[in-house]
Amino acid sequence: MTEFSRRNTLKLMTATLAAGASFSLLPRKVFAAGQITVLNWQGYGTDEAWSLKQFTEKTGISVVHDYYSSESEMLTKLRTNPGAYDLVVLNAARCAQAVAEDLLQPIDFSKVPNAATVDETLRGNPNFSKDGVGFAVPWVWGMTSLAIREGKPKPESYKALADATYKGRVAMDDDAIINVGIGALMTGQDMNDPQDLAAVTEALKSIKPNVKLLWSTEDQWNKSFAANEFDLSVFWSGGSVRSKRNSKLPVEFVVPKEGAVGWVDGLGIPATAPNPEGALAFANWLIDPAFYVEWATKVGAPASSNSAALNSLPADDLSRQVHNPEYLKTMSIMSALPDDRREAFNNVWQEVKAFYAE
Amino acid sequence: MQNDQLALAQTRGSVDPRVKRPLPAWVSTTALLLPTYGWLTIAIFLPLLTMLAFSFMSATPMGKTPVEFTLKQYRAFIDQPYLLRIGFNSLMMGFWTTLFCAILGFLAAVALVRATVGKTRETLLVLILLPFWTNGLVRVFSWTMVLRENGFLDNILHMVVPDAGSISILYTRYAVVLGLVHGYLPYMILTCYIALVTIDDAIIEAAASLGARWWTILYKILIPMAAPGLISGAVLIFIPVIGSFMEPRILGGRVGVTMGTVIEDQFTQAFNWPLGASLSFTLLAVVLAIFATFSGVLRGRTAG
Numbered sequence: 001m002t003e004f005s006r007r008n009t010l011k012l013m014t015a016t017l018a019a020g021a022s023f024s025l026l027p028r029k030v031f032a033a034g035q036i037t038v039l040n041w042q043g044y045g046t047d048e049a050w051s052l053k054q055f056t057e058k059t060g061i062s063v064v065h066d067y068y069s070s071e072s073e074m075l076t077k078l079r080t081n082p083g084a085y086d087l088v089v090l091n092a093a094r095c096a097q098a099v100a101e102d103l104l105q106p107i108d109f110s111k112v113p114n115a116a117t118v119d120e121t122l123r124g125n126p127n128f129s130k131d132g133v134g135f136a137v138p139w140v141w142g143m144t145s146l147a148i149r150e151g152k153p154k155p156e157s158y159k160a161l162a163d164a165t166y167k168g169r170v171a172m173d174d175d176a177i178i179n180v181g182i183g184a185l186m187t188g189q190d191m192n193d194p195q196d197l198a199a200v201t202e203a204l205k206s207i208k209p210n211v212k213l214l215w216s217t218e219d220q221w222n223k224s225f226a227a228n229e230f231d232l233s234v235f236w237s238g239g240s241v242r243s244k245r246n247s248k249l250p251v252e253f254v255v256p257k258e259g260a261v262g263w264v265d266g267l268g269i270p271a272t273a274p275n276p277e278g279a280l281a282f283a284n285w286l287i288d289p290a291f292y293v294e295w296a297t298k299v300g301a302p303a304s305s306n307s308a309a310l311n312s313l314p315a316d317d318l319s320r321q322v323h324n325p326e327y328l329k330t331m332s333i334m335s336a337l338p339d340d341r342r343e344a345f346n347n348v349w350q351e352v353k354a355f356y357a358e
Numbered sequence: 359m360q361n362d363q364l365a366l367a368q369t370r371g372s373v374d375p376r377v378k379r380p381l382p383a384w385v386s387t388t389a390l391l392l393p394t395y396g397w398l399t400i401a402i403f404l405p406l407l408t409m410l411a412f413s414f415m416s417a418t419p420m421g422k423t424p425v426e427f428t429l430k431q432y433r434a435f436i437d438q439p440y441l442l443r444i445g446f447n448s449l450m451m452g453f454w455t456t457l458f459c460a461i462l463g464f465l466a467a468v469a470l471v472r473a474t475v476g477k478t479r480e481t482l483l484v485l486i487l488l489p490f491w492t493n494g495l496v497r498v499f500s501w502t503m504v505l506r507e508n509g510f511l512d513n514i515l516h517m518v519v520p521d522a523g524s525i526s527i528l529y530t531r532y533a534v535v536l537g538l539v540h541g542y543l544p545y546m547i548l549t550c551y552i553a554l555v556t557i558d559d560a561i562i563e564a565a566a567s568l569g570a571r572w573w574t575i576l577y578k579i580l581i582p583m584a585a586p587g588l589i590s591g592a593v594l595i596f597i598p599v600i601g602s603f604m605e606p607r608i609l610g611g612r613v614g615v616t617m618g619t620v621i622e623d624q625f626t627q628a629f630n631w632p633l634g635a636s637l638s639f640t641l642l643a644v645v646l647a648i649f650a651t652f653s654g655v656l657r658g659r660t661a662g
Contacts, residue, residue, distance in 0.1 A: 069626070070626050070627050072626060072627055072628065072629040073626050075629065076420075076626075076629065079420040080420065175627075176627065176628070208612075211612045212529060212611060212612060213529055213611035213612055214611065214612065214614075216607075227506050227507065227508065227509075228507065228508065229506065229507065339417070342628075343628070343630065346623075346627070346628040346630070347438060350438070350440070350620060350623065351438065351440050353615045354440035354441070354443060354444050354615055355440065356612045356613070356615070357444070357447065357610075357612065357613045357614070357615035358443065
């Protein structure tokens with residue numbers, strides 16, 4: 001064995017230092033000039049291969065994706081990875097939160113010509129703007145309500161979730177805000193600010209004998225529905241169109257008399273985006289009728305915010321039927337929640353889940 | 359400057375090169391330990407300390423919410439008493455998983471050591487490790503295919519007994535424990551194997567020649583001598599199992615709510631990292647308390 005002399009020790013230390021230095025000198029990730037990174041749910045419109053091909057041919061901009069599996073994960077990614085994303089798909093409720101935290105930059109609508117025909121009520125949604133400045137391009141809207149197996153009686157109220165005829169045949173969305181919203185609608189309260197959370201908790205707990213599973217991804221929902229594990233579920237309007245058209249599942253989307261839980265997704269540009277110009281071009285493409293008609297008819301999509309795009313759909317289109325404008329009258333749109341209310345909603349859902357598990 | 363160094367080198371060169379002045383012992387000791395402790399600090403202590411610091415905050419320190427020092431996160435078990443039941447269920451889940459792993463793993467290790475030699479044994483050991491090469495998520499999802507109504511098990515049963523009802527156990531606690539036992543069994547087999555393989559055959563032959571039956575050999579020789587393997591296997595399994603969230607979520611359905619899923623929800627859904635961190639540390643404290651209690655008992659047993 002070699003003795004540890006001064007020279008050997010020095011050699012060792014130099015080697016360690018050199019190794020450390022070479023790690024820190026590794027080349028940083030280089031962003032191509034014509035590239036944008038989009039942060040979105042997987043399989044949610046922006047990552048359709050045919051669309052990206054057409055967009056790249058048109059503009060020369062290539063699109064890469066990163067995905068999130070929950071909206072709070074999206075916010076976490078925006079907060080912790082500055083400079084990583086150019087365009088982010090975010091819900092109206094989360095948009096207000098992101099704007100308040102200075103995570104987004106104002107939108108230059110002159111570079112989004114298609115926005116001219118975007119529904120005024122959606123563009124003016126207070127969650128998307130601050131002091132009259134728009135921070136997101138409204139993209140698509142949709143509903144969360146009930147999905148029922150074809151042939152079963154259509155539920156008229158959310159109270160059907162607790163109906164004994166569906167014993168062990170109900171699937172719930174594992175999302176605190178949606179479930180508290182549905183509990184509030186069941187008990188006749190304002191979905192965004194229920195005054196009696198105890199009543200909401202009781203309403204949700206009353207579903208227990210019926211609850212078979214809690215789903216968290218559309219893929220999981222499809223697999224379990226196909227395996228005939230449940231008949232009635234809290235589900236997304238766009239998801240039901242996709243399940244019916246792509247997976248041929250016998251599912252029907254129903255909006256009961258209390259109205260649907262509505263949502264609007266917008267396209268926002270992070271404050272630290274390396275390529276905001278490219279992101280605006282992609283946002284314009286995403287509300288273009290040419291893109292939307294192909295997306296909605298081939299894959300199934302929620303309703304476009306662009307009325308020109310929605311009107312280009314064929315009259316017998318499944319998505320157009322599901323997104324009946326009649327439903328807009330009873331629909332409550334989810335808005336931004338203050339931190340303490342959000343925490344209270346989360347605690348209600350944790351308590352209900354613990355009760356389900358007993 | 360350069361001349362000076364040359365001169366220095368010459369004077370040094372004149373000294374016999376084999377005689378080297380040794381450095382003080384602490385310099386080489388420090389230099390040699392630095393990589394290990396540096397790595398431990400960066401990879402383990404810093405993240406743990408960050409989480410410990412988070413657990414005393416009033417809100418996640420990202421974004422604009424003002425952050426204050428508070429102990430309220432540690433009151434969660436008092437403010438939200440349903441967590442106690444979840445915690446108890448998680449501990450029971452850990453207990454049953456560890457128990458089944460211990461029984462099956464020990465028997466498998468005994469079979470490996472006593473009934474196989476050479477190539478066969480090596481092949482079997484590789485086969486035991488093989489499931490580790492596939493993603494855990496894949497293994498858990500394949501269980502859902504087997505266990506669900508009209509799944510693999512149901513179909514086989516209906517081939518034999520067409521009129522039998524469903525024997526599906528998907529979305530029950532049994533399914534969760536089954537998935538966890540499948541995932542963690544190799545740890546127990548390996549730790550027991552290492553302990554058992556060191557037992558001298560002569561001891562067992564001596565016992566047999568003095569008239570000991572197989573159960574006497576098992577309880578008087580094999581289990582006491584393999585106890586260190588059983589204990590380290592149990593520790594390796596129990597700790598990750600009570601914090602597991604993937605298996606309960608996929609196989610447990612409605613009943614799949616554990617401390618692991620509650621903590622995961624705090625990090626991914628509720629964006630309440632402080633609460634998630636405080637729940638983790640509370641769980642860690644409970645686990646340490648359990649092992650502290652039982653380590654005395656176990657040490658007493660092995661010594662006696």
